[in-house]
Amino acid sequence: MGKNESDQELEEFKPKGAIAFFLLLMVFFMIIWFAMYFELLSRG
């Protein structure tokens, strides 16, 4: 791969899908963590 092509690849690729995946992962983690937290509270 030539240098220009490589630079173009760098410039073009933005990991928007990975950012969205990561945000969803954080939401999923929070749901599970808070579910356990409320389980803890419910046990008094």
Next chain:
Amino acid sequence: MSTDLFRFTKSSKTLNAVLIIIPMVLLFIGVYGGLMQTLFRAGIIQSDPFVGGDYYKGLTFHGVLNAIVFTTFFAVAFGNALVPFALKKNLNSKVAWASGILMLVGSVLAAITILMGEATVLYTFYPPLKAHPLFYIGLTLLVVGSWVAFYNWVPMYLEWRKENKGKKTPLSVVGIFATFIIWFIATLAVAVEILFMLLPWSLGLVDEINVMLARTLFWFFGHPLVYFWLLPAYVMYYVFLPKMAGGKLYSDMAGRLVFMMFILFSIPVGTHHQYMDPAIGAQWKLLHGIFTFAVALPSLITAFTIAASLEHAGKNNGGKGLFGWMTKLPYFNKENWFFPYLILGLFIFIFGGIGGIINASYQMNTVIHNTAWVPGHFHLTVAGPVMLAFLGGSLYLIGQFMNKEIRLKSWAMISPYVYTIGLLIMSYGLKIGGLMGMPRRTNTGASYANPDSILYQADWMPYIDMTVIGGVLMFIGIVIYIVSFFTTVFSKSRSDEKDAMVTFPISESLHDEPATWLRNFKPYIIIAIILIVLSYTPVIYDVITTTYGGSLPFSPDSPVPLR
């Protein structure tokens, strides 16, 4: 793509093949033990039909052979493969063989004492459960052998640095060294526990043992052990996976940062396994809890970096839109049979990761402590991403070192899917059962799952049944793998010159940052030692000053001391 080749000496290739094949046999014995565990706990069997012995003997050989022996051998074989390959330098064969022989002798000693029923102490070998001295000697030889393997790589690395001033160390070598730096520091504590406490006590030289101190030293080692398991898998995620998927590693610097963060935070965390133990101040437990959250950060960085790398690959393969790339990865390509072992491990780790954060959340730990949730969690980590990566890695390495074409590739490809389905079912059963109060370690088949017992818990039974179904599927997945593995081992070798060379799918980086601040291990090791001293000095002080006397030895089947 950079497809590199390296010629290993015949002696190194033979050694590495031995280091993979023998533990694979021990792994299968351990996996069989795991299947028997699910049957014991469901009350289907009362004694082991083939190996003989009770539930606790099976629990011990399942844990020791799978979680300690197989993983240590693979990590050493993987380092023996990747370090010479990446640095283009041959191993010192004599030292490598000395290391391998120490590990083999140690493992065989430990395995024999367990199978003879002389070391029924579970994989944590906590006192006051006492094992035969040969069990402790065997474990010591295994650990010392792995140290020798590490010492063998250090001069190669220093020589490479001298010859390649200003060049970045290959990422694979950074990962392997981080793994063994953590291992070396962590095993110092367990060496003290074994040599100065367990062994003299087991030999009868002293009558009593300080149980709390032994537990604390064990967990100094026990939690970093998790990263000793995980980091070789991380090396595969960063170095192999992007290329296998058809893309590039999104950021080389992220990988280096992750490995250095593990060196910093892997060890001052062990007391989060002792939240419910007496003799340690709550403030020090909280401190270890905070460090445990810090050690979650490199895994979150990994989640993003590997997702970005896979997105790059998926888009190269024609994926469109925000998540279209996920559908363009080689999930079912038998020529790329290694890919499912890594991608499924990452998928499982989503559930393993959040479980770990819950376990480390101080008060929340009271909800799950000593329940079946805990084995549910660690099967989603060590028996998930770690096991799958090590199985895939073992098959890949055996093909390379024995110069064989992988046989039954469809079997090799489908095995991790069957295993993963089983694992998710089994872990769900254990975790939900745990939340209902189902204990870990206890043989539920003799009590809570026995309709004739006054302790019988009918509402736990659906979850116990799920552990049996999941356990059977996991076992089938492993059998499929073992058939592919040994068919490859016993197949005819390739004979052409090029195929005698060893190669690995090393990924290029999309962002190859200079990262000069991540090029030297020394500052990270120094900071790690400072953090360990700060976090463990008060813990050890508390344990020593608030405990008195000691315990006589016991076995798990009697409340009467052994002497």
